[in-house]
Amino acid sequence: MVYLSETKNQHFISQAELRLNSINPEANQENQRIYSFEIIDREKFSYELSSDRGNRIDSSLSIYDLFSFDVVGKRLRLNFESVFTKYEGRIRTDTESLLSKVAKSDSDIKEEILNLFVAKFLNFVRNPYSVDKVLNTFSALRNFKPAQESLKSNFDKLLVGNRPQQEYLCAQLGITHNQYVTWLGSLFMLLSEFREG
Incomplete structure (x- = not known):
């Protein structure tokens, strides 16, 4: 897994999911709002509506360096962006496929449901406003560390990194x-692939 990234503005709900719920889905991505x-x-x-016009998706539900566990310099940091992207890449296609199959009464929806469940699960574990819940849910992870050298x-960089x-x-x-x-350590353990596949 590659952890090196230049991404500083880090979303805790994927932009792909936010774009599926945008108020102007036909607009260019940089102009989409929610x-x-x-x-x-x-x-x-x-609660109350923040703005009648909505907020730009590229700056909604994100925090700078939220998942950066070692800021290497002005541009580079170690974070989970590449791992998140792996799971987020299918949200749009799985959602559209599921809706299409449901409309046709096609019951072969296992793959879409599983992938969307994983995406929703990822939303839960990476939500910074649910840190207590995540740590309680996965309390056993506090006692584990990876054994594979890579x-x-x-x-180890996560534990002592520059933040x-x-x-x-x-x-x-x-x-x-x-x-x-x-929490960062729990995310690391939840998202790491410890063996092929």
């Missing part, structure tokens, strides 16, 4: 430094 809402009161499920060296964004992110998300690093 409605977003501000939470007023979580307990009362109170994965082990990247995991100038960490202080800001933890304050914004209301999590501790330990929770942040443990």
